[in-house]
Amino acid sequence: MTIRFTKDHEWIKLDGGVATVGITDYAQNALGDVVFVEVPDAGKVLEQGKDAAVVESVKAASEIYAPVDGTVIEGNAALGDDPSLVNTAPEGDGWFFKMSIKDMAQFDALMDQDAYKSFTEGL
Amino acid sequence: MGDTSLLRTPLYDLHVERGAKMVPFAGYDMPVQYPLGVLKEHLHTRARAGLFDVSHMGQVRLRGADIDSVIKALEALVPGDIAALVPGRIRYTMFTNDTAGILDDLMVTRFEDHLYVVINAGCKTEDLAHLKANLPGDITIDYLGDDAGLLALQGPEAAAVMARLLPEAADMGFMSARAAMIDGIPVQISRSGYTGEDGYEISVGAADAEKLARLILAQDGVEAIGLGARDSLRLEAGLCLYGHDIDTSTSPIEAALNWTISKRRRTDGGFPGAGVVQAQLAGGPARRRVGIQPEGKAPAREHTEIQDLSGNRIGEITSGGFGPTAGGPVAMGYVDTGFAAVGTDVQLIVRGKAMPAKVAALPFAPHRYFKG
Numbered sequence: 249m250t251i252r253f254t255k256d257h258e259w260i261k262l263d264g265g266v267a268t269v270g271i272t273d274y275a276q277n278a279l280g281d282v283v284f285v286e287v288p289d290a291g292k293v294l295e296q297g298k299d300a301a302v303v304e305s306v307k308a309a310s311e312i313y314a315p316v317d318g319t320v321i322e323g324n325a326a327l328g329d330d331p332s333l334v335n336t337a338p339e340g341d342g343w344f345f346k347m348s349i350k351d352m353a354q355f356d357a358l359m360d361q362d363a364y365k366s367f368t369e370g371l
Numbered sequence: 372m373g374d375t376s377l378l379r380t381p382l383y384d385l386h387v388e389r390g391a392k393m394v395p396f397a398g399y400d401m402p403v404q405y406p407l408g409v410l411k412e413h414l415h416t417r418a419r420a421g422l423f424d425v426s427h428m429g430q431v432r433l434r435g436a437d438i439d440s441v442i443k444a445l446e447a448l449v450p451g452d453i454a455a456l457v458p459g460r461i462r463y464t465m466f467t468n469d470t471a472g473i474l475d476d477l478m479v480t481r482f483e484d485h486l487y488v489v490i491n492a493g494c495k496t497e498d499l500a501h502l503k504a505n506l507p508g509d510i511t512i513d514y515l516g517d518d519a520g521l522l523a524l525q526g527p528e529a530a531a532v533m534a535r536l537l538p539e540a541a542d543m544g545f546m547s548a549r550a551a552m553i554d555g556i557p558v559q560i561s562r563s564g565y566t567g568e569d570g571y572e573i574s575v576g577a578a579d580a581e582k583l584a585r586l587i588l589a590q591d592g593v594e595a596i597g598l599g600a601r602d603s604l605r606l607e608a609g610l611c612l613y614g615h616d617i618d619t620s621t622s623p624i625e626a627a628l629n630w631t632i633s634k635r636r637r638t639d640g641g642f643p644g645a646g647v648v649q650a651q652l653a654g655g656p657a658r659r660r661v662g663i664q665p666e667g668k669a670p671a672r673e674h675t676e677i678q679d680l681s682g683n684r685i686g687e688i689t690s691g692g693f694g695p696t697a698g699g700p701v702a703m704g705y706v707d708t709g710f711a712a713v714g715t716d717v718q719l720i721v722r723g724k725a726m727p728a729k730v731a732a733l734p735f736a737p738h739r740y741f742k743g
Contacts, residue, residue, distance in 0.1 A: 280404065280408055280409055280599070281408050281409055281410035281411075283410070283693040284668055284669055284670055284693065284700075286669065286722075302722065304669070304670050304693065305409070306409040306413070306600075306603055306692060306693050306695065307403070307409060307599050308672075309670070309672055328668070
């Protein structure tokens with residue numbers, strides 16, 4: 249299992265050919281209380297850096313971008329009933345969607361855990 | 372730390388000490404939330420009591436040779452019935468322009484010898500220039516300054532909290548004000564607010580503001596509340612936010628603020644745009660501000676298009692978000708008058724998709740003002 253991070257504070261975890269995507273603890277903390285999440289349907293084709301999901305806090309709506317090119321396998325239905333999972337378990341049960349990866353080179357080029365840590369410390 | 376080009380209220384250090392997230396707002400560095408977070412701050416205010424720093428708002432005293440001349444001068448700029456106020460009473464009104472557009476909304480308190488006016492932070496410069504240009508030369512415009520203190524204590528426990536500090540506050544009527552002393556601090560206190568809850572607004576000098584805020588925050592049941600929750604509280608209460616729900620393109624009648632204009636002022640006019648207001652009162656405005664209740668879970672934000680069920684554009688959301696007390700999305704906006712009846716089915720275009728919604732009665736959270 250390998251995890252990578254984007255500069256937009258998404259994480260993408262690869263496990264047996266399936267990648268799971270969510271937002272980082274840093275991101276959920278910046279957003280505040282999440283009250284609504286819109287996840288993509290299975291089969292949706294995603295393009296790196298383009299809109300993939302929406303997360304809304306009391307304050308505002310934010311777009312979640314696809315960390316790499318690929319196709320959605322499953323959206324996290326649990327977020328419909330309990331969007332606060334994004335706050336309480338951002339890197340666990342609060343995941344947004346699972347996807348297949350089209351080009352592994354895109355995945356490999358993202359930040360690893362240490363690089364992301366340095367990145368957020370510099371913000 | 373912080374942006375030095377921004378103004379600071381007298382409570383700036385206290386906000387930072389309490390761990391507030393500070394954001395630029397109307398030229399001030401303001402707390403949008405504290406570590407409690409917007410959701411819990413909102414719910415705490417509805418359950419107990421919240422203290423808000425609203426020192427960014429403009430406080431002005433208008434004086435003249437006699438109070439009647441000051442009242443007459445201000446009435447030439449607002450549709451509110453200021454002459455009907457007895458000393459110590461407050462009225463909500465607005466500055467209008469010649470087409471009945473709203474330049475700002477304001478609270479006017481009549482005291483024995485002067486009027487006290489509270490204007491929006493973002494409109495201060497324009498409002499003061501407007502007053503200077505349009506009030507007769509013998510009216511003095513005394514702006515209390517960019518650092519004057521103004522606190523709001525709001526919520527069902529506000530009265531009990533304030534009674535411990537100022538027993539005479541307990542039986543103050545809604546929309547009344549008086550001068551008082553709290554622990555040796557001279558203040559002006561009013562029973563008013565912007566949350567739909569019972570509560571007070573307290574004007575205090577810059578030098579005493581932090582001491583007073585600490586005294587109130589030390590009381591059982593009180594939490595500091597940021598601008599984020601202030602916005603969701605006022606939205607649920609159906610109260611307008613200037614620059615969003617009302618502006619120069621909206622008249623008081625379109626904004627459903629008819630209740631702020633008395634029979635005398637409707638009949639006699641004598642304020643900018645009176646002809647437009649009278650025509651809209653007689654014939655009905657072409658559009659009207661209404662509550663909008665999305666039927667799903669997705670919030671509809673400001674500028675969301677409102678359509679009829681055939682897909683024709685009938686208006687736009689002007690404030691929208693998640694209402695923590697309502698437990699779901701709430702919004703308000705303008706619709707063509709034919710669609711303004713409560714219960715009318717409409718659709719909202721959110722991220723390109725049509726979402727079902729209904730025109731809803733305001734407020735979303737019942738007002739709980741003090742009734743005496």
